[in-house]
Amino acid sequence: MKVAIQGERGAFSHEALRRTLPAAEVLACATSKDVFDAVERGRASAAVIPIENTLAGPVAEHYDLLLARRLWIQRESRLRIVHNLIAAPGVRLADVREVYSHPVALDQCRDFFRRHRRIRAVPFYDTAGAVKHVIAQERRDCAAIASRQAAREYGGEVLRAAIEDDKQNFTRFFLVSRQKRVLAGANKTSLAFAVKNVPGALFKALSVFALRDISLSRIESRPVKGRPWEYVFYADILRGRDTAAHNALSHLAEICDFVRVLGIYPAAR
Amino acid sequence: MKVAIQGERGAFSHEALRRTLPAAEVLACATSKDVFDAVERGRASAAVIPIENTLAGPVAEHYDLLLARRLWIQRESRLRIVHNLIAAPGVRLADVREVYSHPVALDQCRDFFRRHRRIRAVPFYDTAGAVKHVIAQERRDCAAIASRQAAREYGGEVLRAAIEDDKQNFTRFFLVSRQKRVLAGANKTSLAFAVKNVPGALFKALSVFALRDISLSRIESRPVKGRPWEYVFYADILRGRDTAAHNALSHLAEICDFVRVLGIYPAAR
Known part of the structure; x- marks a missing residue:
């Protein structure tokens, strides 16, 4: 089974998918529209999409797409969002000068930057993409903030785990597909x-x-x-x-x- | 009277302010938090903040700040959002290869980019800031998408007016201040x-x-x-x-x- 997500492999949607359907294969898509297209055109049999976060609020684009398109919600899941500082193997925290991540993730780790004044936060388009970038560039003075799944995916090491300010940080995800299937226990x-x-x-x-x-x-x-x-x-x-x-x-x-x-x-x- | 806005001079908030209080002086602030701070600490006597857009929806951060802080809504206004292609004087459309603007503005002008395939859309942190940047750099192959007010502000020329796809594009603004004043006709x-x-x-x-x-x-x-x-x-x-x-x-x-x-x-x- 192939499941589409928005963002790079290792994105939080990927972590949510791994917990719901561990055996599913991932199809990484650049935009949310691409995710819906992939399922509608049969290139993926389902998609995992974030719909709301307990700090940031709704993912407006996904509400709009649920209405504009014809996919059906089959499951919901909730994921605790844990932000980790990830770098290439062997890099130490003392070496790090720049940290890449999505602006929302950077904003949710302000205490970390306050405690490490010499480290500069650099906005990047995607959390997992930031890990991929830092590892691919073989930068020894850079790290990224992303899910543990992103570290696994690109061979990064977690330098500091759970650096998010607010632990009450959860995202709710939907698994959507073309089939209007209603699972047992649907309530x-x-x-x-x-x-x-x-x-x-x-x-x-x-x-x-x-x-x-x-x-x-x-x-x-x-x-x-x-x-x-x-x-x-x-x-x-x-x-x-x-x-x-x-x-x-x-x-x-x-x-x-x-x-x-x-x-x-x-x-x- | 000094009024705080988020973004550079020439931002849509500036245009909204100019229509509500033409004589007011502008205090440009980097972030929405800075805007609220400026009014609370008396560096500005009021602020103009966007609260919702008819295409993009609510400005979530401003809802959160209205609750977290103690400013009072004194007026509301609505502004039709008109996106203009702006460049340094003398630049022709045929010269333009890159167009800078805020991602939301770029997304609202997709038809323009479809009709001009050789022009690349480049995301920038602010619409008016993009005009400022393009003019300051004296680039002849670049333009920006922003309000007419931004063209006035930085001495740019409007190459193409009203290039937004959807004309039903309005933003609602609040004028907020520390005084709990209720204007005549408040309904x-x-x-x-x-x-x-x-x-x-x-x-x-x-x-x-x-x-x-x-x-x-x-x-x-x-x-x-x-x-x-x-x-x-x-x-x-x-x-x-x-x-x-x-x-x-x-x-x-x-x-x-x-x-x-x-x-x-x-x-x-």
């Missing part, structure tokens, strides 16, 4: 809907769940392109395929301009 | 609240507005740092200081873990 549903532009519209939309005691674990809004100041809502409800959920979705369709189920899957943990 | 309120982690909590929160016929023009959620999978909501209601709004906010405080009013101001347009 969570992700959907998108657009309310009419009338007072109380969102309140009415949420009533279809509240009046049936269906819990909402998440709601997110995104702008609608071409229609300024209008929004699409993305919601996760803690129900799978049952009568109450079915009725709630029918009820929601009565109220909304559109409703689309993006996937029904087992809740992580 | 909109921005607030932040956190619901208790119980089923139907958001539905109950929205009921305080719906049951009083108060319209919600926007709702946005952001993760709470240190409390994974919990969220703060930001809402805008179409009411100023009146009895219904006052009662709704008291009612909301009964239901929520916290409620904070971020500003009461006249709605744009």
